[in-house]
Amino acid sequence: MKKTILYLFALILLVGAGSCNKDEINSQSIFVDPTTPPSTFDTWLLNNYTYPYNIEFKYKMEDLESPLTYQLAPARIENSIAMAKLLKYLWIEAYNEHVGIDFLQTHVPRVIHLVGSGAYNTNNTVVLGTAEGGMKITLYAVNDLDIVNPSIAQLNTYHLRTMHHEFAHILHQTKNYPAEFKLITVNGYMGDDWDKVSQANALRAGFISAYSMKSYDEDFVELIAHYIINTQTWWNAQLTTAGTNGKALIEEKITVVKGYLKSTWNIDIDEMRRIVQERANNINNLDLQTL
Amino acid sequence: MKNKLFIGLLLSLFALQACVKDEDKVFDNSAADRMNAAITSYRSILVSEANGWLVEYFPENDLSMGGYYFIWKFNNDGTVEMAGEVPTAKYAAGQTSVSTYAVIAEEGPVLTFNTYNEVFHLFVEPFGASDVDGYAGDYEFVIREVTPEQIVMTGKKYGNKIRLTPYTDTKTWKDHLTQFVVLDQKMAALGYNVKVNGTNVRKAVRRYRTFSFENNAIAPYIITTTGIKLYKPLTIYGKTAQYFTFNEAEKKLVSDEADSDIVIELGSPPVNGIFAATNDSWKIEDNECSNSFRTLLTTTKNQLLNGGYNFTYNYMYCGRSPLDNNMVFAFFVFQSAPGNAYYHVIYNFIYTPAPGTDDQIKFAYIGPGNGNAANQPAPVTGILATITNKSPYSITIKEANSPIIPAYPQGIQLTSVADPNFYFVIYSTE
Numbered sequence: 001m002k003k004t005i006l007y008l009f010a011l012i013l014l015v016g017a018g019s020c021n022k023d024e025i026n027s028q029s030i031f032v033d034p035t036t037p038p039s040t041f042d043t044w045l046l047n048n049y050t051y052p053y054n055i056e057f058k059y060k061m062e063d064l065e066s067p068l069t070y071q072l073a074p075a076r077i078e079n080s081i082a083m084a085k086l087l088k089y090l091w092i093e094a095y096n097e098h099v100g101i102d103f104l105q106t107h108v109p110r111v112i113h114l115v116g117s118g119a120y121n122t123n124n125t126v127v128l129g130t131a132e133g134g135m136k137i138t139l140y141a142v143n144d145l146d147i148v149n150p151s152i153a154q155l156n157t158y159h160l161r162t163m164h165h166e167f168a169h170i171l172h173q174t175k176n177y178p179a180e181f182k183l184i185t186v187n188g189y190m191g192d193d194w195d196k197v198s199q200a201n202a203l204r205a206g207f208i209s210a211y212s213m214k215s216y217d218e219d220f221v222e223l224i225a226h227y228i229i230n231t232q233t234w235w236n237a238q239l240t241t242a243g244t245n246g247k248a249l250i251e252e253k254i255t256v257v258k259g260y261l262k263s264t265w266n267i268d269i270d271e272m273r274r275i276v277q278e279r280a281n282n283i284n285n286l287d288l289q290t291l
Numbered sequence: 292m293k294n295k296l297f298i299g300l301l302l303s304l305f306a307l308q309a310c311v312k313d314e315d316k317v318f319d320n321s322a323a324d325r326m327n328a329a330i331t332s333y334r335s336i337l338v339s340e341a342n343g344w345l346v347e348y349f350p351e352n353d354l355s356m357g358g359y360y361f362i363w364k365f366n367n368d369g370t371v372e373m374a375g376e377v378p379t380a381k382y383a384a385g386q387t388s389v390s391t392y393a394v395i396a397e398e399g400p401v402l403t404f405n406t407y408n409e410v411f412h413l414f415v416e417p418f419g420a421s422d423v424d425g426y427a428g429d430y431e432f433v434i435r436e437v438t439p440e441q442i443v444m445t446g447k448k449y450g451n452k453i454r455l456t457p458y459t460d461t462k463t464w465k466d467h468l469t470q471f472v473v474l475d476q477k478m479a480a481l482g483y484n485v486k487v488n489g490t491n492v493r494k495a496v497r498r499y500r501t502f503s504f505e506n507n508a509i510a511p512y513i514i515t516t517t518g519i520k521l522y523k524p525l526t527i528y529g530k531t532a533q534y535f536t537f538n539e540a541e542k543k544l545v546s547d548e549a550d551s552d553i554v555i556e557l558g559s560p561p562v563n564g565i566f567a568a569t570n571d572s573w574k575i576e577d578n579e580c581s582n583s584f585r586t587l588l589t590t591t592k593n594q595l596l597n598g599g600y601n602f603t604y605n606y607m608y609c610g611r612s613p614l615d616n617n618m619v620f621a622f623f624v625f626q627s628a629p630g631n632a633y634y635h636v637i638y639n640f641i642y643t644p645a646p647g648t649d650d651q652i653k654f655a656y657i658g659p660g661n662g663n664a665a666n667q668p669a670p671v672t673g674i675l676a677t678i679t680n681k682s683p684y685s686i687t688i689k690e691a692n693s694p695i696i697p698a699y700p701q702g703i704q705l706t707s708v709a710d711p712n713f714y715f716v717i718y719s720t721e
Contacts, residue, residue, distance in 0.1 A: 037368060039369070059406065061403075063448075064397070071425060072416075073407060073412045074406050074407045075407055077390070077406050093539075116416070117416045120417050120424065121419070124420040124633060125420065
């Protein structure tokens, strides 16, 4: 008896739920952007980011796209233009050169969001970039970019390392790296206390940066980002500082990283590094101010 | 179980009710259509003012900076021209800078300035890890009221009220905006006396465009062509006023409201009493101190740097310690490299007004305070002993060399009465 009543209720509920769906779904957003014509930069972005890679390049800041806890300021248009050209040359085209355009077309984040200021925390740290679920990369401190004489060192520290770092997150979130990586320095991860560790002490403990000590995912992507943007001389200097024990741990990790990138994504990280650095040496020949 | 069945029955009855067709329509269009119509209409009203809009803008969560004017002119191509009272690195007061705006749909129509404009976003950007919200201004505004006569908005993050009125003055933008800066300087004083019906009732000091009273209440205001307008009416001893006219000859602000008699007199309270009770910490500006003071400071810097803590010197400050509310002279330092960690090396002092004077103050060192002071080598205290021995100091206002936002008092020079060649200059860090 009870079962019959329950079925009856379910039926009535279904009838109730189904009875009003006569409207067809409209493919247009219900909100329309009124009559702002696209600027030259907007058209350039369509042709260089949106059509070839399906990337929405958001240089006009939207508060809802960023963490509301931070006080942030938008990016200058001229800095956004320079950043769009630099990312295309140093990041997109570097991957294209190595693994072909299909790779980024498939895996690239769909939104790149620029923020003019850094995102400062009260614990004296600053967030330079974030990635969300493989969909979006946010780059901060875009207004700090010198668009006349860009410094590759600053670009690497502020933005390119972030791009490689966040993109590496997308790669491992798509296909995870071998679990053995997590065991190499399993007791070294310390969460948010990473900012209390100096670079030298991080190296000695077997981490390429203090931020690597936050978690094994961060460790993994920091290795990729630091390896790609730095020279072998820099890398060797880090290993020297790391000492015998630290060096062995870092080398064990980078071997796993190299194997993962090659077998999973057909990326030769040494070749990628050569391409990225060749391009980095050439940025002073780029015109970052005209489209 | 029976109860559950009844609840189920009740719920299914609601489902049967869901399609009743005789609802009265309150609106002719859908919510989305109405939003789109509002956005289009607001945008066209913004663009319609060919001379631009005069904007009363209030940053800071607690309104502690008071209000500043902008003139905004909105163009059809999505650009906006902005000029402001406050000079920036690249733009003088009243000079125009162009960026973009949009009216977008959120919970209501929102006006956003979505690319950087140096004239405007200086109120928005963070200053760094030591001040993560800067002047805490909004750049996105919920539009509340739109008529051809005025637009009222509230900041999305901090909720302060922003008012736009059509710019009708025949003066250039620059002349219009700089008149407020000029009047602001005329109304400057170290302290103020508030009178109701001729009787002194409160003392006040001014920071940016806000009066702070001795009972910790504040009254933010914006300058008008003739005086000031408070953010909201002030009630004091039963009298209420919002608009004040400046009487330059008699150095006072007089309330406009017919039945109120509130007067704010300039410069009345003894300034040494105000400074002895300051709630601010004040940065000592190395480059503007006397040679004798600077020599002492250089020695102290080296002692700090060689004290075994791998410090990088940042600056020396005095006034109220941000750590523990004591009156201090202190050093603000980084460990190893900028951005790594901040430390305060704090020494406690007693601040007392010099008896029988209005503008002289004494400082007396009483010992190491919080922070890293106790661990420092003894010679660091040399500068502290000298500051004590050279007391009392006379207090004079000093104009800032290149104010980004002029705090008031912009700067104070403290000069030893016994040795006029020993002085130092301080700026409020609040």
